[in-house]
Amino acid sequence: MEITKICCIGAGYVGGPTMAVIAQKCPHIQVTVVDLNEERILAWNDKNTNNIPIYEPGLDTIVAEARGRNLFFSTEVDKAIDEAQIIFISVNTPTKTYGKGKGMAADLKYIELCARQIARVAKSDKIVVEKSTLPVRTAEAIKSILDSTGNGVQFQILSNPEFLAEGTAVQDLLNPDRILIGGDTTEEGQKAIQALVDVYSNWVSSEKILMTNVWSSELSKLTANAFLAQRISSINAMSELCEKTGADVNEVAKAIGMDSRIGAKFLKASVGFGGSCFQKDILNLVYIAKSYGLNEVADYWEQVIIMNDHQKRRFSNNIVQTLYNTVADKKITFLGWAFKKDTNDTRESAAIYVANDLINEHANIAVYDPKVSRKKILSDLDYLETRTSEENGKSIFTFGDPYLSCEKAHAIAVLTEWDEFVHYDWQKIYDGMQKPAFVFDGRNILNKTELEDIGFVYQAIGS
């Protein structure tokens, strides 16, 4: 089957960039990205591609090239489903906040709604692709909903998890380590897999396209995120031991990273990982393991989260302790609010939790982030429901200028590793601060010697 029309439900951090790259690389395929969120679709269609809702280096150029040619953003979900041969489901799958599995299981209500909508609308055979990260065996549930209409329309369900990392999404999509496609072993299943392989083959070489059964594919994505997060928690655990023993975690990371069995990537100690995926996917894995009675497996992976929470908490505790056991009415400046550099995504960012702890101690938090708005910062804090929005509003001060944000501050905390922070005029910042001037580098990006020579009291993670 030659694919000429694709639709993607969900115009978020995955759906938007992924479909933009497919459209750019496959000019013969019409790609329509749909979402219920009108504001988001409006922003994707903004004439000025600087205003698209997701910041990713290089994405604006790709959208500018393909949009209106073979890339479309729309709220007309039914129409797009009806016309497409392949439908990607790329909606959010957050941790459940209610009922059975609250705080652990993935909330599949958005996925189920998509499946029901596809079942209702589809009049011709469709390939439905799980792009969202889903618990293993979700395809079974989707299939049962799709097949329930009895109208003779045939559906093939594929699992095609997305491995892009925010901040490098465009590069990851253009040059992926691998594309994973899981499908049925039946003849129809294999045909569906081939149709999707043909799409990716427009720019990805065949040895990087991996085909598995659906369950392996679904579980591989959870496994990949669990392993990645585990590396961060492992090095963070060592960072605390380094601080007690006089070892330096950067030196330890370098030494172990040169072992080719370990590898050098993802060994950077920090205030803790954030992002929408790691925590939710591990919790989901823990929940699945428990649901099969595999308590040791569940406990093993849960430690990754426990360690991460500890790392965030100990960062805020250390700030309070170092500032003579009180931060009440003191100005603490946060450089960075996004969960990592080169993204405007703040979901589960360590900054949110550290700010929350410090506001509990009556600190005033000044924030400068090059890509995150005040509105977003406040809504992140409100989401924790620790205090009223009004109280949060009174404790958070946001700045469009980093130097102003640091003026008269008692301390600076680096929460995101934005490159620009490294190149600031730190002498100028020092001159404007209260003394002693403290810097808590939660990302280990600043130059210790330079800062100490200026006069800062500088503390990094793990040294």
Ligand code: NAI
């Ligand atoms: P997102 O929250 O940015 O986007 C999801 C979008 O789906 C939202 O705009 C929402 O309005 C829309 N939506 C929800 N239900 C809908 C419906 N019934 N019809 C139409 N639109 C609907 O989420 P994000 O970050 O793009 O994640 C999507 C999935 O991809 C998740 O399962 C996530 O785990 C996975 N993933 C995320 C990665 C990331 O870096 N953010 C990386 C790899 C996978």
